[in-house]
Amino acid sequence: MSRDTIVVALGGNALLRRSDPMTVSAQRSNVRIAARALAPICEEHNLVLAHGNGPQVGLLALQAAAYAEVEPYPLDVLGAQTEGMIGYMIEQELGNLVPFERQIATVLTMVEVDPNDPAFDNPTKFVGPQYEPEDAERVASEKGWVFKLDHDKPRRVVASPEPKQIFELEPIRWLIEKGTIVICAGGGGIPTAYLPDGTRTLVGSECVIDKDLAAELLAKNLNADLFIMATDADGVYLDWDTPEQRLLERATPDELRTHEFAAGSMGPKVAAAIRFVEATGKRAAIGSLEDIERIVAGEAGTSIVPSCDT
Amino acid sequence: MSRDTIVVALGGNALLRRSDPMTVSAQRSNVRIAARALAPICEEHNLVLAHGNGPQVGLLALQAAAYAEVEPYPLDVLGAQTEGMIGYMIEQELGNLVPFERQIATVLTMVEVDPNDPAFDNPTKFVGPQYEPEDAERVASEKGWVFKLDHDKPRRVVASPEPKQIFELEPIRWLIEKGTIVICAGGGGIPTAYLPDGTRTLVGSECVIDKDLAAELLAKNLNADLFIMATDADGVYLDWDTPEQRLLERATPDELRTHEFAAGSMGPKVAAAIRFVEATGKRAAIGSLEDIERIVAGEAGTSIVPSCDT
Numbered sequence: 271m272s273r274d275t276i277v278v279a280l281g282g283n284a285l286l287r288r289s290d291p292m293t294v295s296a297q298r299s300n301v302r303i304a305a306r307a308l309a310p311i312c313e314e315h316n317l318v319l320a321h322g323n324g325p326q327v328g329l330l331a332l333q334a335a336a337y338a339e340v341e342p343y344p345l346d347v348l349g350a351q352t353e354g355m356i357g358y359m360i361e362q363e364l365g366n367l368v369p370f371e372r373q374i375a376t377v378l379t380m381v382e383v384d385p386n387d388p389a390f391d392n393p394t395k396f397v398g399p400q401y402e403p404e405d406a407e408r409v410a411s412e413k414g415w416v417f418k419l420d421h422d423k424p425r426r427v428v429a430s431p432e433p434k435q436i437f438e439l440e441p442i443r444w445l446i447e448k449g450t451i452v453i454c455a456g457g458g459g460i461p462t463a464y465l466p467d468g469t470r471t472l473v474g475s476e477c478v479i480d481k482d483l484a485a486e487l488l489a490k491n492l493n494a495d496l497f498i499m500a501t502d503a504d505g506v507y508l509d510w511d512t513p514e515q516r517l518l519e520r521a522t523p524d525e526l527r528t529h530e531f532a533a534g535s536m537g538p539k540v541a542a543a544i545r546f547v548e549a550t551g552k553r554a555a556i557g558s559l560e561d562i563e564r565i566v567a568g569e570a571g572t573s574i575v576p577s578c579d580t
Numbered sequence: 581m582s583r584d585t586i587v588v589a590l591g592g593n594a595l596l597r598r599s600d601p602m603t604v605s606a607q608r609s610n611v612r613i614a615a616r617a618l619a620p621i622c623e624e625h626n627l628v629l630a631h632g633n634g635p636q637v638g639l640l641a642l643q644a645a646a647y648a649e650v651e652p653y654p655l656d657v658l659g660a661q662t663e664g665m666i667g668y669m670i671e672q673e674l675g676n677l678v679p680f681e682r683q684i685a686t687v688l689t690m691v692e693v694d695p696n697d698p699a700f701d702n703p704t705k706f707v708g709p710q711y712e713p714e715d716a717e718r719v720a721s722e723k724g725w726v727f728k729l730d731h732d733k734p735r736r737v738v739a740s741p742e743p744k745q746i747f748e749l750e751p752i753r754w755l756i757e758k759g760t761i762v763i764c765a766g767g768g769g770i771p772t773a774y775l776p777d778g779t780r781t782l783v784g785s786e787c788v789i790d791k792d793l794a795a796e797l798l799a800k801n802l803n804a805d806l807f808i809m810a811t812d813a814d815g816v817y818l819d820w821d822t823p824e825q826r827l828l829e830r831a832t833p834d835e836l837r838t839h840e841f842a843a844g845s846m847g848p849k850v851a852a853a854i855r856f857v858e859a860t861g862k863r864a865a866i867g868s869l870e871d872i873e874r875i876v877a878g879e880a881g882t883s884i885v886p887s888c889d890t
Binding site (some may be wrong): 291292293294329330332333334335336337338339340341343344346347350351352353354355357358359361362365366370373374375376377378380437438440441444445448450453460462470471472473474 | 601602603604639640642643644645646647648649650651653654656657660661662663664665667668669671672675676680683684685686687688690747748750751754755758760763770772780781782783784
């Protein structure tokens with residue numbers, strides 16, 4: 271196939287907003303909106319779609335906690351469940367919009383992390399529900415979970431280590447070569463790590479992987495022509511939340527490094543964009559899902575480009 | 581690739597027996613046993629692995645019911661979750677046993693059913709927990725669910741219609757051509773149906789699909805060389821549970837039709853085997869997972885062969 275390959279990382283909140291009830295119908299209607307935005311891109315490009323899973327993992331954790339008769343499932347297994355659930359909805363809704371002949375496949379994705387990643391010493395990602403302080407203390411001592419205050423109440427935090435390797439890379443590549451639309455690396459991939467015993471035995475890892483960094487690794491390894499992070503903001507802003515705030519339309523990695531961005535939101539996206547552009551010499555972009563056709567055309571969002579292009 | 585292609589349908593109870601606690605560790609240890617049995621087959625054959633999901637869907641239904649704040653998820657979505665969860669465990673455990681270079685991919689699988697399938701008029705498959713009679717009555721009127729007695733208590737029953745089409749067939753075929761071990765059609769596939777409005781809009785269907793019939797459709801469409809249903813019995817028995825009971829080592833479809841088999845257990849497997857053999861002229865086999873290498877060699881289990889072979 272001579273089509274360009276575009277990797278799109280879709281924010282978890284684009285699929286289920288924090289204000290939405292966590293019902294299937296709310297998820298469906300958001301997925302349908304996303305599919306409508308994405309379908310036109312499939313006409314002239316290979317599309318590889320990664321997505322977040324934060325709200326969905328939270329729901330499964332709530333359900334599992336409510337059914338006390340079985341130990342809550344670990345984060346690798348919950349992540350695998352959300353890859354199935356979200357991947358299915360996206361595949362079905364997108365499939366209803368693209369020509370029937372166009373193949374779509376959702377490929378379960380395991381991602382390797384390093385058990386010695388410094389992130390494990392400082393867990394930062396909230397998962398699951400808020401707890402009452404006394405419950406949090408009990409659960410912390412029973413399970414060794416770490417809690418931090420989320421607003422006024424304790425909530426579990428887990429590490430978010432660097433993605434090192436995508437195990438299903440070759441199958442994903444083969445499918446793209448056949449023109450298949452591939453949905454993969456959901457939720458940043460299922461976190462896995464090798465046991466330290468030298469046997470190359472892979473096991474689940476109790477952490478979460480940033481979906482933008484995982485999608486960047488995917489885009490880089492696939493040698494994608496364009497890497498887009500689709501979110502609810504229309505691009506990267508400078509001096510955000512001040513009278514001088516303005517959209518950055520185009521920047522090089524060096525220019526981006528002269529600014530600071532919020533650790534929880536734009537920071538990881540900017541970091542992922544810089545990595546991709548510097549590794550591949552191709553364009554990355556950050557912008558709103560609804561603008562995605564114009565982002566592909568370079569007419570909306572923030573484009574991050576190699577130095578020589580500016 | 582010139583390797584033979586073998587489709588194996590793995591019983592849900594082979595992965596989580598009814599007597600097991602529904603914990604991740606119980607599932608893991610069963611999956612590990614299955615992976616050990618299957619790994620040697622991968623050396624000289626292409627392996628396509630389908631699997632059941634009955635106990636796992638039951639667990640997710642229990643968890644969802646326990647968390648009353650969100651409407652329980654429908655069976656298509658729960659099925660997608662189990663394809664993620666079980667597929668992940670199998671892929672990881674099998675990956676730990678086959679050479680690192682051997683690619684493995686779990687492909688989410690949607691299967692079409694006909695909304696006019698007569699099975700919808702007579703739901704027969706139990707899903708989820710037993711209810712107290714008064715709760716069952718209330719839920720039945722609220723949600724339109726059908727209940728039947730399972731032993732002494734009401735339990736939800738759903739239809740099990742015929743699988744008509746596997747949507748991801750081409751991607752699965754392309755991966756096999758590259759020698760990838762493919763895990764797919766988990767739980768008989770995610771049940772889906774076209775809306776009756778002629779728009780070719782695919783939606784989820786509130787039913788379950790027999791995993792042996794779905795695996796048979798997969799094996800037939802892939803033109804597999806051998807279709808194995810691996811279960812906890814060592815083959816098909818005649819006069820089961822009588823003093824004359826004996827293992828049937830080899831039979832043609834016509835011979836099998838002269839006997840009756842239990843509707844809930846061996847019946848669907850025998851029906852699936854007959855379909856496969858008559859459609860392809862290749863061999864089908866039913867037997868124990870632990871004997872699978874010998875089943876491949878035709879030295880264990882029950883082989884169902886075309887008439888001209890006997």
